[in-house]
Amino acid sequence: MINKKILYIDMDGVLCDFNKAVESHPLKNKYKNRVDCIPGIYKDLDPIPGAIEAFEYLWDAFDVYILSTPPWRNPDGWIHKKEWIEKHIPKAKRRLILSHHKNLNKGDYLIDDSHYRGQPEFEGEWLHFNTPDFPNWASILLHFSGIMDKEIVAGFKEDGVEQDLERHIQKIENDSSTDQFKIEDGVLKDNIDKIDKEQADMYNAEVEKMNIMMEALGDELKGLKNISKQLNTKK
Numbered sequence: 001m002i003n004k005k006i007l008y009i010d011m012d013g014v015l016c017d018f019n020k021a022v023e024s025h026p027l028k029n030k031y032k033n034r035v036d037c038i039p040g041i042y043k044d045l046d047p048i049p050g051a052i053e054a055f056e057y058l059w060d061a062f063d064v065y066i067l068s069t070p071p072w073r074n075p076d077g078w079i080h081k082k083e084w085i086e087k088h089i090p091k092a093k094r095r096l097i098l099s100h101h102k103n104l105n106k107g108d109y110l111i112d113d114s115h116y117r118g119q120p121e122f123e124g125e126w127l128h129f130n131t132p133d134f135p136n137w138a139s140i141l142l143h144f145s146g147i148m149d150k151e152i153v154a155g156f157k158e159d160g161v162e163q164d165l166e167r168h169i170q171k172i173e174n175d176s177s178t179d180q181f182k183i184e185d186g187v188l189k190d191n192i193d194k195i196d197k198e199q200a201d202m203y204n205a206e207v208e209k210m211n212i213m214m215e216a217l218g219d220e221l222k223g224l225k226n227i228s229k230q231l232n233t234k235k
């Protein structure tokens, strides 16, 4: 225990699926721009796929704490965060730290999906969750595969995370196949005198945004395929 490295794990968007609860909540429009104030929103959140299983493995390899930012305007949420941990990860029930300044916690690693609560200034390594580098829990465990037992990583794969990864890749492939959105530069220029120029500019700007989005999806897909390949070679 003494030599284990300290790992902090965020809650919303990393362990718990806050966005999913908001999307399906009947009061989401009434509380627009302050969804963290929806009464009871932090109660009974679904775990992010793979999170609970990954936590179990990380618990053995690291000195793990849960580091979450509490909603100031919804103090019930503080209790619900505590209750969520007791329900889903009872072994960590006394490992909850609530803070708006995550950089003030000493440690080696921080897994977090946000960047505005001191994460970039954290003294250890910040694993920015839900980004192309760390799109899901499988990618986090792969990152730690040098520290963790390779058999543990392989075991995690068998718990269904690989299927999540495959589904995610499939979804991006499907999204990327919408080639009808891709429009070559200048295509509209031939018709520019037939339509209002302002409208054409707006349309061209939208097309450019969409092409940038498609390019980003392509990059993410490349990263995921790489992770999937690594998982397969670790069999």
Ligand SMILES: [Mg+2]
Pocket: 010, 011, 012, 013, 014, 112, 113, 114
């Ligand atoms: Mg978060």
